[in-house]
Amino acid sequence: MAHILLVEDDLTYSRIVKTFLEKNSFEVTTTTKVKEAQTILNSGKFELIIADFRLPDGTGMELLQWAKANFPQLQVILITHYSDIRIAIKAMKLGAFEYITKPINPDELLATVKESLTQKTESKISVDTKESSIVTKSKSPTPYVIGESQEAQKLEKHIQLVAPTDLSVLVLGETGTGKELISKRIHEFSNRKSGPFVAIDCGALPKELAGSELFGHVKGAFTGALDNKTGHFESANSGTIFLDEVGNLSYEVQIQLLRAIQERKIRKIGGNKEIDIDVRIIAATNENLISQSGEGVFREDLYHRLNEFTLHASPLRDRKADLEFFVGEFLSESNERLNKSITSLSPEVWDIFYNYDWPGNLRELRNIIKRAVLLSSDNKIEREALPLELYETPSIAEKADLTSTSSQVKVASNSNVNASVDYKSQWKEQEKDLIQKVLHDTRFNKSKTARILNMDRKTLYSKIEKYGLE
Structure with missing residues (x-):
């Protein structure tokens, strides 16, 4: 019988979930706070944590990071409100198995719990260093989908162009846009495809251990360094290392990374021997590293070393012509x-x-x-x-329309608007340009264009004829 720790401060909700899970043959312990959860986890054996994001003394994210650092094999499911969707996605990057939104659907909860518990994790011992590491076996990720939008075709063309080279690549894009999949595709079409692809989420690395994780350490280098450790750079030798959220690295680790790129050598923490490395670096970020370098947060020289070639992962809202592919x-x-x-x-x-x-x-x-x-x-x-929330929340376009309308009203009420300005002609020109762009992105698939523009096909055909877009 799997033992689950439920961390939820809404006692009524907690009791309902606990009763439901126990009826489905799970053993459930409940608590309401992060600190209490840590104490319970230290004193018992659990296979799964289900934690609300908002807790009285912290967050489910904090509990997730602590649990993954102390009990790597422990699965974590985060409960969020739909307004926390960006946070939930960040939690998955930090190692959460899944997130579910309130109000919880019992079938969804049960399926997610069962799936998390069937994901096999095994502990592997390295013969050379006698260090233990956790290897998670899961289904392969969703295959890369090229798509047929203008943005997708341009991205694929650039991937094929840069992949055979050894240039360092910086992949820019919002959270959830598939930056790791893009990086894997570069690796698969590179001359290093037979070597390892090592993906590191720099945002999930504890700051005090980031240097050790990336470059390794020797026994006795610091308190807790009981054995020699092979870092990710050494593990990626002859292959590709992917540094996601690279902007989260501390300034000290940035210096070490810059030296590794420039000299193609690393030195383990506490060691005095230099190790040659042959690694291609692909970095990714959803932050403005140029701005950070100006503020002294990110080294400008490191930025230029990482940014020998740039790829942009477009947000889904800008490539809806590919929505059917992804669905x-x-x-x-x-x-x-x-x-x-x-x-x-x-x-x-x-x-x-x-x-x-x-x-x-x-x-x-x-x-x-x-x-x-x-x-x-x-x-x-x-x-x-x-x-x-998917259909009750205004879309970006609707918000923009509201903002635009509000601004026009404000201007009209606070200034003397020139009556000779032909707003109607400007609107028609903008509408024509928008329809033309979407038609181009969908390769003149009119049904898909009508759906993207949220108009019926009859109206679209009429406007195509009106603006001479055939």
């Missing part, structure tokens, strides 16, 4: 994982998807699809299987 991939993946056979989305769901701004990008879409597949009893996903 198809995630639908197939979810059907396989949940043993379902959902074949399509209702027209209403497609409208919701095309009008939503997807702040969590591909990760959010993947989770929404998985949740909807789980909750759908028919072979089609209907609106009822989606979180309410």
Whole structure:
């Protein structure tokens, strides 16, 4: 019987979840605070933590980071409100197995719990250093989908261009845009494809141990260094190392990283022997490193070393012409994982998807699809299987329209607007340009264009004829 620790400060909610899980043959211990959870975990054996994000003395994110540092094999599921979606996605990057949103659907909770407990983790001992490391075995990630939008085609062209070289690449993009998948694709088309691909989330590295994790240490280098440790750079020799969220590295580690790039040598913490490395570096960030370098947070010389070639991972809201590709991939993946056979989305769901701004990008879409597949009893996903917030929150376009309208009203009420300005002509020109761009991105697929622009096909055909866009 799996033992679960439930950390939830809403006592009524906690009691409901505990009762439900116990009825499904799980042993559940409950607590309300981060500190209490840490004490309980230190005194007992647990396979899974289910933690609310907002707790009286901290957050579920803090508990996640502590648990992963002290009990690497322990699975963590985070409970969030939908407004915490960006935080939830960051939690998954830090090692959370999954996140689920309130109000919790019992079927979704049970499926997620069972899936987390069936993911096998094994401890492997290195013969040379006698150090233990945790290797997580899970299904391979969703395959890279090129897409057919203008942005997607440009990105793929640049990947194919830079992959055979040994240039350091900086991948820029928001959280959840698939920066790691882009980096893996570069590796797979490079001359190093037979070597290892080592992915590191720099944001998840404890600051005091980041140098040790990246470059290794010798026995006795610091308190707790009981054995020699091989760092990630040495492990990636003859292959590619991917440094995600590289802007989170401390200034001291940045100096070590710069030296490793310049001299192609590393030195373990506490060691005096230099080790040659042959590693290609791909870094990624969702932050403005140029701005950080100006503020003295990120070294400018390191930025230029990492940025020999730049790739931009567009947010999903800017490449909705590819939405059908991603939905198809995630639908197939979810059907396989949940043993379902959902074949399509209702027209209403497609409208919701095309009008939503997807702040969590591909990760959010993947989770929404998985949740909807789980909750759908028919072979089609209907609106009822989606979180309410998905279609009750104004989209970016709607917010922009509201802001624009508000600004125009304000200008009109506070100044003498020149009546000769032809706003109608300006509007028509902007509408024409927008329709033309979407048509180009969808390769003149008019059905897809109509969905993206949230207009019926008859209206679209009329405007295409009106503006001479055929």
